[in-house]
Amino acid sequence: MSTISYSRKGSGEPLVLIHGIGHQRTAWGHTFDLLAEDFDVIAVDLPGFGKSPKPAKPASYRMSSYLDQFEEFFADLGLGRPHVAGNSLGGLLALGLAARGSVRTATALSPAGFWGPVGLANAIANLAVLKASTYSPGPVLKLFADKTALRKISMGSLYAHPERVDPKMALDDTYNLRRSPGFFPVAWQVSRERYRDRPVVPVTIAWGTRDRLLLPSQAVTAREQLPTVGHVSLPDCGHVPMIDNPELVAGAIVQTIAQAADRAGDTIGLHAAG
Numbered sequence: 001m002s003t004i005s006y007s008r009k010g011s012g013e014p015l016v017l018i019h020g021i022g023h024q025r026t027a028w029g030h031t032f033d034l035l036a037e038d039f040d041v042i043a044v045d046l047p048g049f050g051k052s053p054k055p056a057k058p059a060s061y062r063m064s065s066y067l068d069q070f071e072e073f074f075a076d077l078g079l080g081r082p083h084v085a086g087n088s089l090g091g092l093l094a095l096g097l098a099a100r101g102s103v104r105t106a107t108a109l110s111p112a113g114f115w116g117p118v119g120l121a122n123a124i125a126n127l128a129v130l131k132a133s134t135y136s137p138g139p140v141l142k143l144f145a146d147k148t149a150l151r152k153i154s155m156g157s158l159y160a161h162p163e164r165v166d167p168k169m170a171l172d173d174t175y176n177l178r179r180s181p182g183f184f185p186v187a188w189q190v191s192r193e194r195y196r197d198r199p200v201v202p203v204t205i206a207w208g209t210r211d212r213l214l215l216p217s218q219a220v221t222a223r224e225q226l227p228t229v230g231h232v233s234l235p236d237c238g239h240v241p242m243i244d245n246p247e248l249v250a251g252a253i254v255q256t257i258a259q260a261a262d263r264a265g266d267t268i269g270l271h272a273a274g
Helices: 025-035 063-077 089-100 117-133 138-146 148-154 167-179 183-191 217-225 246-264
Strands: 006-009 014-018 040-044 083-087 106-109 203-208 230-234
Touching: 006 025, 014 025, 014 063, 014 089, 025 040, 025 167, 025 246, 063 089, 083 089, 083 246, 089 106, 089 183, 089 203, 106 246, 117 167, 117 183, 138 148, 138 167, 203 217, 203 246, 217 230, 230 246
Parallel strands: 014 040, 014 083, 083 106, 106 203, 203 230
Antiparallel strands: 006 040
16 A cells, blocks of 8 residues: 555646655645646645655665555555656656656656766756755754745746745645655655667656756757657756746646647646647
8 A cells, every 4th residue: 555645635637746856845836726627637746845755665766666565555545547746856756657648648747767977967966955945954954945035046046036935834834845855765766767768658858947956968969869759948948947946837837748649639628828
């Protein structure tokens, strides 16, 4: 039985949302609510993050094990082959599920796995700074979460618009990053990953034009490596675009699903795409 913790809202075809390293399911913000207008949306906490416990043996933090754990999660909830969308590490996992054919469609937002040496070093450096900063005294963390100008400094590598992050959410995310047991083992595992598979279901890769963690140049690599999937830019969005522009992100996910439905001859009412 899967121990993955999740939030669920809406009705319709199932859509699973996967956050990035060090984050938690609340990273989807208002995007979650927009998607719930059309779908049965399940936002998860990855094992070892948020409210999900670390993987119990024989499961592990390996990417292949994470994919196995998601397939178990889908089966436990009776989701069949859901749609999936993921950000960063979650985007890499979404692409992995798409290569296995375990999902109907996948939308990957600034997915990991398309970096070269410079891009990987940039990601590691930024994540190291973010992680180290979480060990500041509590009053300092609260001050940086509450003050817009300070939030822009502390969260600028994640968002193009840190001012749009709710202060309470910012503080909660900071403490989540501090205490998540999965951070270091997952960082080690994902740093060794390069996405080299081929999706067997409809896929869209979307990249924020102001991503400072996984640089937009990696979107070019993704286009060259996967020329047959959809590629879109997310203008004025950073690495975690779900907060920068919920409507734009929800629309990209909905469009992926709608195009797949059109090819299959299905029909579905889609509010978020408008």
